[in-house]
Amino acid sequence: MNITVFLIDDEAPARRELRYLLEQLPELEIVGEAATATEGLRLLRQLKPRLLFLDIQMPGLTGIELSQILQELPERPLVVFSTAYSQFAVDAFNLEAFDYLLKPVTLERLGKTIDKVRKQLAATPPGPERPLPEPPHDDRKWVAARQGSKILPIAPESIVFVRCTEAVTHIHTATRIYQTSHTITALQEQLEPYAFFRAHRNSLVNLNCILEIIPWFSGSCKLVMNDPARTEILVSRYHARDLKKHLISQV
Numbered sequence: 001m002n003i004t005v006f007l008i009d010d011e012a013p014a015r016r017e018l019r020y021l022l023e024q025l026p027e028l029e030i031v032g033e034a035a036t037a038t039e040g041l042r043l044l045r046q047l048k049p050r051l052l053f054l055d056i057q058m059p060g061l062t063g064i065e066l067s068q069i070l071q072e073l074p075e076r077p078l079v080v081f082s083t084a085y086s087q088f089a090v091d092a093f094n095l096e097a098f099d100y101l102l103k104p105v106t107l108e109r110l111g112k113t114i115d116k117v118r119k120q121l122a123a124t125p126p127g128p129e130r131p132l133p134e135p136p137h138d139d140r141k142w143v144a145a146r147q148g149s150k151i152l153p154i155a156p157e158s159i160v161f162v163r164c165t166e167a168v169t170h171i172h173t174a175t176r177i178y179q180t181s182h183t184i185t186a187l188q189e190q191l192e193p194y195a196f197f198r199a200h201r202n203s204l205v206n207l208n209c210i211l212e213i214i215p216w217f218s219g220s221c222k223l224v225m226n227d228p229a230r231t232e233i234l235v236s237r238y239h240a241r242d243l244k245k246h247l248i249s250q251v
Helices: 012-023 037-047 063-071 086-094 107-123 184-194 237-244
Strands: 003-008 028-034 051-054 078-083 099-102 143-147 150-154 159-165 168-173 177-180 196-200 203-206 210-215 221-225 232-235
Touching: 003 012, 003 037, 003 107, 012 028, 012 107, 028 037, 037 051, 037 063, 051 063, 063 078, 078 107, 099 107, 143 184, 159 184, 159 196, 184 196, 184 203, 196 232, 196 237, 203 232, 232 237
Parallel strands: 003 028, 003 051, 051 078, 078 099
Antiparallel strands: 143 150, 143 177, 159 168, 159 203, 168 177, 196 203, 210 221, 221 232
16 A cells, blocks of 8 residues: 655755655655645645655744644544654644654654554545645734624635625625725735735625626626625626636636
8 A cells, every 4th residue: 555645844854864764665655745834735735645744843834733724624644743842742642643753763763653654544544535725824914803892813714705885894704794994905905915806896805715707797797705695796897807817717
C-alpha cells in the first residue's frame, strides 16, 4: 500500500532532510511540499495526501492553527508534527495529532511512525473525498459588525454578500445578518482580496457564494446567492462587464 505524503516546513534544509529519510522507507510517495502553512493548505486541496508532516513554528499561519483547520473535517490527512520544540507536545495531542517527532529526526524513529501509520490506514480505509477549506489570509483581518449592543468580528470568508438599504449596511452570512457602520465602498476595499465583487452601487458579493447567474435586461444579470433565502442580487450592465472577467469561460 503506497502512502501519499506531504511536507510543510519553513526551513528548506529541514524539508530536504525529512524527504531524504522518507525516501529510505518503502511504499511512500512524497507528492509535494510547502514552506508555509497557507501555501501548504492550498496544495493539500489539490493533492489530498494520506499523511502530513507539519512543522509548528512558522511565519503567518502556524502548524497548530493549520491543524485546527484540518480538524474540522471528517476526512483529513494523518498529522505528524515535526519540530525542534518539545513544549508544543500537549497542544499537538489535544488536536489529535497522530505523532510528534523532535528534530533532528532519526531514520529509526521515523520508521516506527510510518509502521504505525500503515496499521492505522489499513484499519481505516479512506472515505469519500471532501474539499479542504480555503486558507485564511496570512495577515488575517476581520470586519467589525454589530448585533444588538455587541460588536463582533466577522471573518471575510464567512460573508455571503453585503447590501446597503436606506443608508444602513448589512452583512449577510450563511446563518445571520449583521449591521455595520462601514460603507459599501469602504468594505469593497477591505474585501476585494477575498474574492468579493461590486455587483451594484448598493451590493457587494462573495464570488465563492454564487449559485447561479441569470441573464437579465439590457446586458444586466441577477446572481442567486447560497444564503438560506437564496437571495437574488441585481448586477448592473456596467458591473456585468466586470463580472465576465472573473469567469474562466463564457457561454
